[in-house]
Amino acid sequence: MMAISGGALAASGFLPSAIAAQVSSHASGDGVIKGGTLFANVTPEPAGLVAGINISSPAVVVSSSIFDGLVTYDKDYKPQPQLAESWEQSADGKSITFHLRKGVKWHDGHPFTSADVQWSILNVVKKTHPRGASNFAKVTAVETPDDHTVILRLTGAAPVLWSVLFGTETQIVPKHLYEGTNPLTNPWNVKPIGTGAFKFKEWVRGSHIVLERNEDYWDTGKPYLDRIIFKMLPDAGARSVALESNEIQFAANNPVAESDVARLAAEPNLVLDTEGWQVPAPIFFFDFNFRRKTFQDVRVRKAFAHAIDRKGLADIVWYGLANVAESCVPSFQKQFFKPGLPQHEFSPEKAEQLLDDAGLKRGPDGVRLRINHITEVSYGQVYLRAAEYMQQQLKHVGIEVELINLELAAMIRRVFGEYDFDTFSQWYSAYPDPQIGVTRRFWSKNIKPGTPSSNDSGYSNPEMDRIIEGIQQEGDVEKRQQYIWQMQELVQTDVASVNLLELKFFGFYSKKLQGLRKGPMLFYSTLADAWLEK
Numbered sequence: 001m002m003a004i005s006g007g008a009l010a011a012s013g014f015l016p017s018a019i020a021a022q023v024s025s026h027a028s029g030d031g032v033i034k035g036g037t038l039f040a041n042v043t044p045e046p047a048g049l050v051a052g053i054n055i056s057s058p059a060v061v062v063s064s065s066i067f068d069g070l071v072t073y074d075k076d077y078k079p080q081p082q083l084a085e086s087w088e089q090s091a092d093g094k095s096i097t098f099h100l101r102k103g104v105k106w107h108d109g110h111p112f113t114s115a116d117v118q119w120s121i122l123n124v125v126k127k128t129h130p131r132g133a134s135n136f137a138k139v140t141a142v143e144t145p146d147d148h149t150v151i152l153r154l155t156g157a158a159p160v161l162w163s164v165l166f167g168t169e170t171q172i173v174p175k176h177l178y179e180g181t182n183p184l185t186n187p188w189n190v191k192p193i194g195t196g197a198f199k200f201k202e203w204v205r206g207s208h209i210v211l212e213r214n215e216d217y218w219d220t221g222k223p224y225l226d227r228i229i230f231k232m233l234p235d236a237g238a239r240s241v242a243l244e245s246n247e248i249q250f251a252a253n254n255p256v257a258e259s260d261v262a263r264l265a266a267e268p269n270l271v272l273d274t275e276g277w278q279v280p281a282p283i284f285f286f287d288f289n290f291r292r293k294t295f296q297d298v299r300v301r302k303a304f305a306h307a308i309d310r311k312g313l314a315d316i317v318w319y320g321l322a323n324v325a326e327s328c329v330p331s332f333q334k335q336f337f338k339p340g341l342p343q344h345e346f347s348p349e350k351a352e353q354l355l356d357d358a359g360l361k362r363g364p365d366g367v368r369l370r371i372n373h374i375t376e377v378s379y380g381q382v383y384l385r386a387a388e389y390m391q392q393q394l395k396h397v398g399i400e401v402e403l404i405n406l407e408l409a410a411m412i413r414r415v416f417g418e419y420d421f422d423t424f425s426q427w428y429s430a431y432p433d434p435q436i437g438v439t440r441r442f443w444s445k446n447i448k449p450g451t452p453s454s455n456d457s458g459y460s461n462p463e464m465d466r467i468i469e470g471i472q473q474e475g476d477v478e479k480r481q482q483y484i485w486q487m488q489e490l491v492q493t494d495v496a497s498v499n500l501l502e503l504k505f506f507g508f509y510s511k512k513l514q515g516l517r518k519g520p521m522l523f524y525s526t527l528a529d530a531w532l533e534k
Contacts, residue, residue: 083172134468
């Protein structure tokens with residue numbers, strides 16, 4: 001495949017006519033080259049472009065350049081000003097006051113005000129976001145004494161809040177376009193109006209998403225690029241070729257097959273980055289549908305845990321780009337991870353005994369149990385290979401598994417909307433605090449039909465709810481950590497889910513791409529500072 005250019009794309013019909021002509025780049029006094037188009041990849045195609053509503057990693061990759069948050073984070077994950085210029089918290093932790101930046105406009109020209117923040121926190125973050133109800137559990141009111149001041153009223157100190165105030169987690173949407181609607185089905189989710197460095201221009205399904213420079217961006221002089229074109233290349237081999245040929249210069253979400261990583265990492269014009277996902281900290285797990293009577297027996301769940309070789313998954317299926325998960329909390333969260341938890345070692349013999357004890361005897365055909373298993377394959381063939389690997393291992397202990405492989409939108413509808421599945425494997429981002437990305441999997445109040453990345457399994461345990469609500473409410477750091485350790489113990493002993501792997505996500509970008517916000521959130525950050533060398 002030849003290297004791509006604006007002219008070649010226009011001739012091929014890929015670029016819309018309005019942007020077919022490349023805008024010439026020019027260098028500024030500080031060495032930054034302004035102008036030009038960045039060709040990026042997003043895989044799989046997102047279900048929507050407002051990441052705090054259509055929760056998925058590909059939505060975040062695009063949405064982070066369209067929407068700003070109250071704060072952003074530096075490479076040490078410390079909050080820095082964005083839509084909020086400054087803030088202060090009361091000594092008792094019961095109020096946080098944000099002073100909003102003046103002169104910010106939504107992309108349709110409406111002024112951005114405190115009313116947008118208030119409406120979004122109360123109606124989007126707390127009600128529809130799969131992590132929002134937990135993250136903002138201690139927020140009782142959002143006050144707006146004037147257009148540029150927001151005061152959060154809390155029942156007490158909430159340490160988790162300072163980790164979730166970025167734009168795609170605490171999602172701020174335009175009140176004038178969302179008020180009176182269901183945020184989950186609002187038509188602006190697919191043609192978003194944000195406050196960020198780039199404006200939404202076009203989404204051609206199955207082909208590309210175009211973002212254009214926001215000329216009215218509050219950070220004067222930025223962004224440097226004229227536009228970003230996110231291309232959908234569904235084939236991993238085609239994405240490898242596109243990276244090698246410079247057809248795309250920025251690719252997140254594990255864009256190539258794991259078997260291809262070492263070869264591409266040796267390419268002189270490419271950079272492999274494995275740090276840009278440390279804050280999201282993805283955990284791959286195997287869920288049961290607790291609405292099925294079979295899975296209400298802990299012996300059955302333990303049998304599944306013993307039947308799956310997690311080390312084999314990491315080494316064989318993921319080519320070493322994963323570690324065995326010992327907890328629902330990733331080891332990256334060193335201050336929260338509890339070592340020495342009970343583990344379910346790979347033992348088909350123990351699995352067989354547990355299934356016998358649960359009354360699931362082998363039939364004449366050797367089968368004890370027939371189930372289906374949902375796999376979302378849009379993120380890559382590695383998830384299909386993982387499902388096939390687990391299918392083979394479960395067959396050895398008498399469990400016949402029918403694999404149902406779905407694209408992202410179909411998976412969300414079936415698993416999170418209809419709850420029509422027996423078992424399901426997926427990954428969730430854990431984030432820097434378990435209250436953000438871990439507790440949502442096990443809190444009964446997070447069973448939210450139609451909401452992606454929530455409690456799909458229907459797991460409901462009063463003891464777990466007590467622990468999770470302790471995590472949410474406890475302001476004392478040491479006491480809160482005790483609750484977090486209790487949660488990890490209970491997940492392991494009750495086998496609320498089988499925690500399989502800590503995934504080492506990766507991305508590639510061209511060495512000519514400068515100004516990326518390096519650090520543990522690189523692939524979840526705005527491209528406002530990015531520019532291309534000639």
